[in-house]
Amino acid sequence: MNEFWEAKVKLQWAEPARSYDVVIIGGGGHGLATAYYLATRHGITNVAVLERDYIGGGNSGRNTTVIRSNYGIPEAVRFYERSVELYQGLEDETDRWIMHAAKGLFWLSHTEANRRAELARAAVNQAFGVKTEFVEPEEIARRVPGINMNPGGQFPITGATYHHGGATARHDRVNWALAEGAMRLGVDVIPGTEVIGMIFDRDRAVGVRTSRGDIAAGTVVSNAGGNVTQIADMAKVRLPIRTHPLQAFVTNHYENTFDPIVFSADLGFYISQTTRGEMLAGAHIDPQPSFSRRSQQIFMNEIAGRIVALFPFMSKLRVLRQWAGICDMSPDYSPIMGFTPTDGFLVNTGWGTWGFKAIPASGEGMAELIATGTAPPLIAPFTLERFAGDRALADRGSAGTH
């Protein structure tokens, strides 16, 4: 029995009822986590999670599974640190093995300017109790296996921050653990059901039209990734989102152990080793907006060259699989969570290239917002109104590669 069936056979998908207290659009990690925390923390179980494809088939199944909280602004450090904590406890809480692996993460700088930026990152992280420290090149050479300290002569490594909380988890298992936990308490998780319109009573959203009939809802929450603009259009909400593809790949088995996660923002990629021994690499987003999930040879050529420059051992490996996900990029590289100008319609979006690590914390925060009507302090800064109010949360330098 492989891991898919081991986890999946227990799940029985629901048929849609005609009415729910909360309808969540999008059956990925964020939607399932919102349902999970509504059920477990607030006793709200008359909830449907609608997914047009299969559960976890969007970005929750296409990301590169990195968990970290080494952000550059206080609001983000606090929020993501909560997510790191929740991930650490998720296996005990759900009684499901999500293959959580604490690894530690090196975030490299290749210029003097970025060395200063990393010193600042370590300071901001430490101010909020997050263990991130600056490390000198000699230590990087000793601790990162197979690294070329002067790649191509063009990008000498001038330092790095080492983030103790860096971790990975098996993305599919996170989805299934949350889905199962929510379903056990009575939440309906419904794949193969596409939302095609919104039902209004005057100006308030009171339900959704789906490919399998109308469903009434006390509250509608969009947790859609990538296609969130089309959902928001139905709810007459305009979003500051552009959708860009991000491509990634894994190689065949690498026979040695590669412990840490390594980011190079200057070279535009990051790598880690999966539990199966594959080397997993993600890259920057495509510069032009697109909803296409096609992989491109041109991407592979470019990114492989850079990876081999920093890690010469990668030249002996072969690419096993290549894929793309579509990322909802916000203008300030921070997420958007909370109310919208349309009554009864909430969004949890703008997860760009940094969504997987935030799944539990965004689910917990959104569940509390839906249950109480008040945004908890951890997610309160990330409102949609922040743009009109000149309170953007700019943190591009922490988004990884983009």
Added chain:
Amino acid sequence: MAMRITCPNCGPRSVEEWVYAEIPIVPASITDPDDRDVDRAFFHDNTAGEVTESWFHLYGCRRWVTLTRHTL
């Protein structure tokens, strides 16, 4: 197969020779200057379909072209 863009000078060229530029946004009507400015600064149509946009042939003849592209 990588995306190709046809340059009036050079013919069809691979996308890596080109730099993507902003989608020109022209408001249909202006009713409130403040809302308009917020919208222009942050908000996007993010069209899933045909868009009109500019590309610059940076690693070629350095010509600007305006084209329509399907984003699906």
